[in-house]
Amino acid sequence: MTDIVISYPSGRWRCVVRRVKVAVAIGEDAFGRIQQVAEACRQLGFEHESTLSGVGVLVGSAAADDVARLRTVPGVTAVEVERDLRHGRAPRPARA
Amino acid sequence: MGERDVGKVGATASGADGRSPSAAPSRPVDPRHTGRHVVLLKDGGSRAAAERLRNATGLRMSMSSDFDGRVRGAHTATGEGVMFERLGVALLHGDPDQVRALAKGAGARKLIVEPERIVRVSGPWDDPLADSEAATWGLQATRVASSRFSGQGVRVAILDTGIDLQHPDFAGRAIVSQSFVAGGTVADVFGHGTQCAGVACGPLNPGRPPRYGVAPDAEIYVGKVVGDDGSGTDGDVLAGIDWAVGNGCAVICMALGTTARQGEPHSQVYEQVAARSLAAGSVLVAAAGNQSQRPDTIVPVDHPADCPSILSVGAVDPHLGIAVFSNGGRNPDGGEVDIAAPGVAILSCWPGPALYQAASGTSMAAPHVAGILALLAEADPAARGQALRALLLRAASGLPLPAGDVGAGLAQAPQ
Incomplete structure (x- = not known):
């Protein structure tokens, strides 16, 4: 998650745009036009970083307020904000 | 209580001897015993019977009803x-x-005396499994040690913290690797990925016995999706899945996750990805998570293991009881545990110079399942994706534990 602070010269305005990393799932019927779907997302502020064409996912970032709008793009089936994942070792000392 | 005469008053009894009732009892010789005794009175437990016991032993007797039904030892x-x-x-x-004095009493024939035993909750096997010279307890419990399959020709992806490519137990193995973590190589600084790769695909004859690897001839694909600090992001994990599916991996092991709250729905993105992976012939396996503190607290299965199309793996201990940390099926619609595997005190390889280390976690259980899937995939080359997943679940050995904790049961290797 990244906060982008925009300050206006007058000093009267200060705007904080919170950007989040997102994963955008593409429906089966849109697999053949995944780049068009990516372009439609970009026009809504999606910063497209990579295309996982094998599993039909676009990875990138967007303003937090734009996440809901991305879900309205034809061909998009789910948009989720990235979570941090950790290794799955138990938080206890190992027993030899 | 049975009618066995274990500890029954014998001929050496000395009778009531007027010792002080407060004299300390002897320490029990048998560590299974507490030093106290339980006495079955064939004529029932009346106050009169208690009075007779007092007279015979000199012990102060009280009635359980005096404790309002909440008497404890x-x-x-x-x-x-x-x-x-x-x-x-x-x-x-x-x-x-004092207890033996009962034998001298007139009513001795109406009594059975036994030493009080220490009891504990037990799994189906009272004697815990242990590592042998030949194989870890995990390979024994899952029947990997006796399997004729080795994962030959099957590609297994380990999406984790990387791997120690210099580890002697991987010498000569063809390992395809790729880092999805910014600015890093696949070198495993954290150690977890090497350990998981070892359990899933370690060698038949490691540098130091016992054998700990399930599928020694599987082709290893290592995707580093978790950084050197042990954490990563969905984007990197999804990229790793995409890479593994694209490389034709029949099994993708993800011993990672993050907490899913009670009632939280599973990820739609991961579910679609997992369904597509299955359709492409890749089974995704994930650790159920380790945040539980049983028996008091059972935490829902982690994300992404809580997706219906991802195999969620819980951990069992050497008694084949549920591991105290193993998360359980608390959320609906995919939040169940699908299968269980050994996950406590699991020996595997570790980056040098240590080379070997034991660890616990559902992340030790998940690679057992990943390796067993490779064995099943070798045994039935036509079974991939959903069919392979079904084979695994059908072959599982039932456990007398809640399905929410262990799903189909203990994963079993084909013979």
């Missing part, structure tokens, strides 16, 4: 006894000589 101090009226059983906390 702790209520009997040294030199005391308590009568469970409804059971017709007394618990005596006295010197063994």
Whole structure:
């Protein structure tokens, strides 16, 4: 998650745009036009970083307020904000 | 209570000898015993019977009804006894000589005396499994050690913290690797990925016995999706899945996750990805998570293991009981555990210079399942994706534990 602070010269305005990393799932019927779907997302502020064409996912970032709008793009089936994942070792000392 | 005469008053009994009731009992010779005794009174547990016990042993007797039905063994101090009226059983906390005095009494034929045993909750196997010279307890429990399959020709992806490519146990193995973590190589600084790769695909004859790897001839694909600090992001994991599917991996092991809250729906993105992976012939396996503190707290299965199309793996201990940390099926619609595997005190390889280390976690259980899937995939080359997943679940050995904790049961290797 990244906060982008925009300050206006007058000093009267200060705007904080919170950007989040997102994963955008593409429906089966849109697999053949995944780049068009990516372009439609970009026009809504999606910063497209990579295309996982094998599993039909676009990875990138967007303003937090734009996440809901991305879900309205034809061909998009789910948009989720990235979570941090950790290794799955138990938080206890190992027993030899 | 049975009618066995274990510890029954013998001929050496010395009778009531007027010892002080507060005399400390002898320490039990058998560590399974507490030093107290339980006495079955064939005529029932009346106050009169308690009085007879007092006369015979010199112990101060009380009735369980005096404790409003909440009597505990702790209520009997040294030199005391308590009568469970409804059971017709007394618990005596006295010197063994005082208890043996019962044999001298006129009613000795109406009594059975046994040493009080220490009991514990147990799994189906009372004797815990242990590593042998030949194989870890995990490979024994899953019947990997006796399997004729080795994962030959099957590609297994380990999406984790990377791998120690210099580890002697991987020498000569063709390992395809790729880092999805910014600015890093696949070198495993954290150690977890090497450990998981070892359990899933370690060698038949490691540098130091016992054998710990399930599928020694599987083709290893290592995707580093978790950084050197042990954490990563969905984007990197999804990129790793995409890479593994694209490389034709029949099995993708993800011993990672993050907490899913009670009632939280599973990820739609991961579910679609997992369904597509299955359709492409890749089974995704994920650790159920380790945040539980059983028996008091059972935490829902982690994300992404909570997706219906991802195999969620819980952990069992060497008693084949559920591991105290293993998360359980608390959320609906995919939040169940699908299968269980050994996950406590699991020996595997580790980056040098240590080379070997034991660890616990559902992340040790998940690679057991990943390796067994590779064995099943070798045994049935036509079975991939959903068919392979079904084979695994059908072959599981049932456990007398809640399905929410262990799903189909303990994963089993084909023979």
